[in-house]
Amino acid sequence: MSLDTPHILCVNPWIHDFAAFDFWAKPLGLLYIASILKNNGLRVSFIDCLDRFHFKTGTNIKVLKDGRGPYEKKEIPFPLDIKNHIKTNNIKEITKRCFSRYGIEPDWFRYDLKKQEKPDLIFVTSLMTYWASGVKETISIIKEIYPDVPVVLGGIYASLCPEHAKKNSGADEVVTGNAENILQKLVKDYTNFSFISCFDFKNLDSLPLPAFDLLSYLAYVPVLTSRGCPFSCEYCACSFLEPEFKRRSPESVFQEITFWHYKYNVFNFAFYDDAFLIDSKNYAFPFFEKIINSNMNLSFYTPNAIHIREITKKSANLMFKSGFKTIRLGLETTNFSSSRRYDTKIQENEFFNAVKHLKNAGFKSKKIGAYLLCGLPEQTLEEIEQSIKIVKKSGIQPVFAYYTPIPNTPMWKKAVKNSRFDIEKDPFFTNNSLFPCLNKDISIKSIYQLKNFIKTF
Ligand code: SF4
Numbered sequence: 303m304s305l306d307t308p309h310i311l312c313v314n315p316w317i318h319d320f321a322a323f324d325f326w327a328k329p330l331g332l333l334y335i336a337s338i339l340k341n342n343g344l345r346v347s348f349i350d351c352l353d354r355f356h357f358k359t360g361t362n363i364k365v366l367k368d369g370r371g372p373y374e375k376k377e378i379p380f381p382l383d384i385k386n387h388i389k390t391n392n393i394k395e396i397t398k399r400c401f402s403r404y405g406i407e408p409d410w411f412r413y414d415l416k417k418q419e420k421p422d423l424i425f426v427t428s429l430m431t432y433w434a435s436g437v438k439e440t441i442s443i444i445k446e447i448y449p450d451v452p453v454v455l456g457g458i459y460a461s462l463c464p465e466h467a468k469k470n471s472g473a474d475e476v477v478t479g480n481a482e483n484i485l486q487k488l489v490k491d492y493t494n495f496s497f498i499s500c501f502d503f504k505n506l507d508s509l510p511l512p513a514f515d516l517l518s519y520l521a522y523v524p525v526l527t528s529r530g531c532p533f534s535c536e537y538c539a540c541s542f543l544e545p546e547f548k549r550r551s552p553e554s555v556f557q558e559i560t561f562w563h564y565k566y567n568v569f570n571f572a573f574y575d576d577a578f579l580i581d582s583k584n585y586a587f588p589f590f591e592k593i594i595n596s597n598m599n600l601s602f603y604t605p606n607a608i609h610i611r612e613i614t615k616k617s618a619n620l621m622f623k624s625g626f627k628t629i630r631l632g633l634e635t636t637n638f639s640s641s642r643r644y645d646t647k648i649q650e651n652e653f654f655n656a657v658k659h660l661k662n663a664g665f666k667s668k669k670i671g672a673y674l675l676c677g678l679p680e681q682t683l684e685e686i687e688q689s690i691k692i693v694k695k696s697g698i699q700p701v702f703a704y705y706t707p708i709p710n711t712p713m714w715k716k717a718v719k720n721s722r723f724d725i726e727k728d729p730f731f732t733n734n735s736l737f738p739c740l741n742k743d744i745s746i747k748s749i750y751q752l753k754n755f756i757k758t759f
Contacts (some may be wrong), residue, residue, distance in 0.1 A: 305478055307343055307344050307345055307495065308324070308344055308345065308423060308493035308495045309344075309345045309346075309347070309419055309420070309421045309422050310336075310344050310345065310346050310421060310422065310423050310424070310425065310489070311346075311347050311348070311349065311418060311423075311424045311425070312332050312333075312335065312336045312348045312349075312423070312424075312425045312426075312427070312442065312516075313348075313349050313350075313351065313424060313426045313427070313440060314329040314332060314348075314349070314350045314351055314352055314392055314427055315426055315428065315433070315437045315439075315440035316351045316352070316398070316403050316405040316436035316437075316438050317352065317373070317402065317403070317405060317429075317430075317439075317442055318381060318402070318403055318404075318431065318433055318435045318436040318439070318736040319376065319401070319402065319404060319430075319432070319435050319436075319733065319735070320399050320400065320401055320637060320736075321377070322373055322402075322404040323370070323371075323372055323373070323685065324352070324354055324370050324371050324372070324373060325602050326368075326369065326370060326371055326522055326524050326572035326603060326605050326620070327352070327354045327429075327524075328514070328517075328523075329350075329427045329457075329625070330428070330512055330524055330574065331427060331457060332348075332427035332457070332479070332524055333348075333434045333513045333514060333516070334482065334509060334510075334513075335425060335481060335482060335485065336348055336512075336513040336702070337509075337510040337511060337513040337515060338499065338509070338510060339485065340480060340510075340513060341501070341510045342497045342499055342500060343497060344495070344497070345491070347418055347421070347566070348513065348517070348541055349411065349414045349415065349418075349517070350406075350517060350518070351382070351405040351406055351411055351436075351440055352371065352373055352404065352405040352406075353405070353406055353517070353518055353580070354360050354371055354372075354373060354374075354521075355517075355518045355519035355521075356388050356406045356407070356518060357518070357711045358407070358410045358413075359374065359406075362624035364756060365521050366453050367404075367449035368412060368483065368522065368570050368601060368603060368627065369522030370521075370522070371521070371738065372560040373404040373405055374404070374405060374407065375402040375403065375404045375405075376402060376403050376407070376408060377400055377401065377402050377470035378401060378402060378403045379400050379401070380397075380440075380730075381730055382433075382435075382728060382730060383457075383628075384396055384397070384616060384730075384731075389615065389702060392418060392689050394720040396736060397750040398547055399676060399735075401441075403436065403439070403448050404436075405441065406458045407434075408439075409624070410456075410570070411440075412443060412446075412447060413445055413455045413672050415443070415444065415447040415448065416447060420448060421448065421451055421504050422450065422451070422493045423449055423452055423454065423488070423489065423492045424444055424448070424452065424453045424454070425449065425453075425481075426440060426441060426444070426453055426454070426455050426456075426457075426473065427455075427456055427458065428455060428456070428457035428458060428459035428460050429457060429458050429459065429689055430458070430459065430530050430706070431458070431462050431463050431706075431708065431709065431729035431732055432729045432730055432731075432732045432734075433459065434459055434463070434466060434467070434470065434471070434705070434728075434729050434730065435730065436470050437455065437459060437467075438470055438471050438472055438541055438739045440474040441453055441455070441471055441473055441745065442472055442579050443465070444524045445472060445727070450669050452474045452475070452492045453472070453473045453474050453475075453493070454473060454474065454475045454476075454477060454481075454488055455467055455471050455473035455476045455477070456476075456477040456478075456481040458543065459492070459541070459729070460473075460476050460477060460478060461478040461479055461543055461544075461736060462521075462539060462708060462709045462710055463544075463709055463729055464476050464478050464543070464618060466728070466729060475488075477754065479543070480503075480544070482503050483503055484488040485499070485629070486498075486499055489510055491606050493671070504548075506528075506529065506548050506549065506550045506554070507550055507551050507554040511558055511562075512563060514562065514566070514712050515566075518534035520562065520566050520568050521570065521571060522568065522570035522571065523559075523562045523566075523568050523571050523572075523646055523648060524571070524572045524573075524574050525558060525559065525571055525572070525573055525574065526550075526573075526574045526579055526657075527549060527550050527555050527573065527575055527585070527589075528547065528548060528549040528550065528575045528577050529544045529546070529547070529549075530544035530545060530548060530576050530678070531544075531575075531576060532545060532547050532577060532580060533577075533636075533730040534712070536652075536711060536713040537675065537678070537705060537708070537710050537711060537713045538708075538711060539708045539709075540576075542577065542710045542711065545759040547577070548704050549577075551585075552584075552586075552588040552589035553583055553590065553592075555589055556589055556592040556593065556596075558738070559571055559598075559600065560596070560598070563598055564601060564654035567636075567640075568643035569599070569601055570600075570603070571600060571601070571602050571603070571660065572603040572604070572605050573602065573603070573604050573606070573608075574605075574606055576606050576607055576608065576609060576632060577609065578604070578608055579608050579609055579612035579613065579617055580609065580612060582612060582614075582616075582617050582675065586617065586620070587617070587620060588625045589624070590620035591620070592622055592704070593625070593674065594620070594623050599625065600624075601626075601627045602621075602625055602626045602627065603626070603628055604626070604628070604629055604660055605630060606630070606675050607630045607631055607632035608629065608631065608632065609632060609648075609709055610648045610653055610656045611648050611652050611656075611662060613631075613655075613656035613659055614659060614661070615663075617659075618656075618659035618662065618663035618665070619663045620657075620662075621663070621739050622663040622664045624755055626665075626671075627669065628669050628671070629665060629669065629670045630669070630671050630672075630673060630701065631653075631656065631657075631670070631671070631672045631673065631698075633653060633672035633673055633674060633689075633693065634673060634674065634675040634703075635674060635675060635678075635681075635685060635689050636745060647707040648735050653672075654696055655669065657696045657698055660698075660736055661697065667697045667698050667699070668699060670698040670699065671699040671700070671701040672693045672696075672698055672699070672700055672701065673697060673702075673703040674689045674693065674701065674702050674703065675704075676702045676703065676704050676705060676749060676752075677704050677734065677737045677738075677739055677740045677749070678705045678739065679713070679716045679717050679719070679720035679721075679739040679741075680708075680716070680720060680741060681705075682741060682743075682744075683743070683748060683752075686749075686752060687752065690752065690755065690756060694756075695756060699756075700756050702749075702752075702753060702756075704734035704735065705734060705737075705739060706732055706734040706739065707725055707732045708723065708732070709729075717738070720739045720741075721738045721739050722737075722739075722740070722742070723736065723738050724737060725738055732744065737749065
């Protein structure tokens with residue numbers, strides 16, 4: 303590769319939060335971009351501010367059998383004066399809590415930046431909207447080391463809160479939506495280098511594998527078998543971020559897994575997409591059969607949940623035989639009544655049938671969990687309690703998923719109306735740990751009591 307081609311640095315920023323843990327989290331979008339650039343002849347490097355295996359970590363690395371583990375963390379001040387944004391008098395609930403930067407130490411990041419050949423262009427990604435201050439701190443250190451190198455910010459926060467990102471992040475440009483489509487233009491605008499992409503972005507099978515080879519160590523690999531979602535749950539931004547539902551072929555997904563397993567000795571794989579089991583006959587089933595016949599003895603996880611309606615006797619059996627270890631079901635609530643308007647995922651009998659099929663296939667009860675959304679606007683404590691009881695009655699684990707209000711979702715207006723904070727002013731207040739839309743009749747303490755209640759079954 304010619305040294306005349308531009309050097310593009312890709313950066314995964316820090317998390318600023320009350321709590322964070324590596325639940326199979328990798329910046330997949332940025333790694334796809336890195337790979338597309340590399341395969342089009344550019345020189346690409348990558349710095350991961352969330353690198354759990356950074357060489358300066360020493361011997362203090364904890365890795366669970368499934369590849370997950372804790373990040374380094376350091377307590378930091380809140381990113382803004384929260385007193386100015388609170389509508390109710392529950393400020394102590396927030397201020398007594400520890401807020402931290404998760405990821406490598408700032409000096410390690412400076413070291414990593416300096417040891418690079420000076421880049422011509424830097425791409426920074428972003429994930430949760432309420433991690434905005436982590437993005438800002440990341441870019442401020444990049445600018446400290448390379449003040450004259452343009453920084454382009456993309457990703458989920460940039461797409462959902464572009465005005466906030468333009469005003470606060472410190473990036474030279476904020477891009478919204480899928481940055482793959484405008485890569486050529488960005489590279490041309492900032493480096494004057496032209497290339498004609500060798501990939502057809504409409505066809506997911508034509509894309510290269512994400513550039514996991516740029517990571518310091520691979521304890522697991524996340525896999526995305528589709529983009530978008532055929533559903534439009536009111537609390538979810540998926541349809542806004544990826545309006546079209548597109549899928550990869552089972553062969554392409556199988557080839558990717560085979561590659562990471564044989565070339566990088568990876569045994570743990572996490573599926574990111576909720577829609578993995580939709581139209582199983584043409585997608586998931588052929589994939590499962592290939593995995594079973596390959597005898598690779600892999601472990602699969604579904605951290606983002608799978609659709610309950612698609613769990614049949616056949617899909618449960620094939621998942622078990624393929625090596626799925628934990629199953630997370632996207633239940634959200636056991637309010638199955640017609641008044642449930644915010645999603646249309648399932649009916650009561652579909653939930654109980656799915657649990658029956660999974661258990662019959664061989665999954666142990668403690669390995670099956672049902673996500674229950676907690677803290678939705680206007681949600682009552684009784685609804686949450688009832689959901690826990692029904693899930694427990696089915697013999698599997700309730701798993702709380704605290705609701706995050708997300709701009710550009712159908713539920714956003716209702717969230718703004720019902721929030722205890724000024725969530726339109728700053729994404730910090732959308733942090734689900736703050737229970738921003740918890741019904742005013744419910745205390746945070748009672749939610750924690752319910753969490754403990756779950757453990758008593
Ligand atoms: S919550 Fe899941 S099923 Fe609903 S729209 Fe989002 S990705 Fe699709």
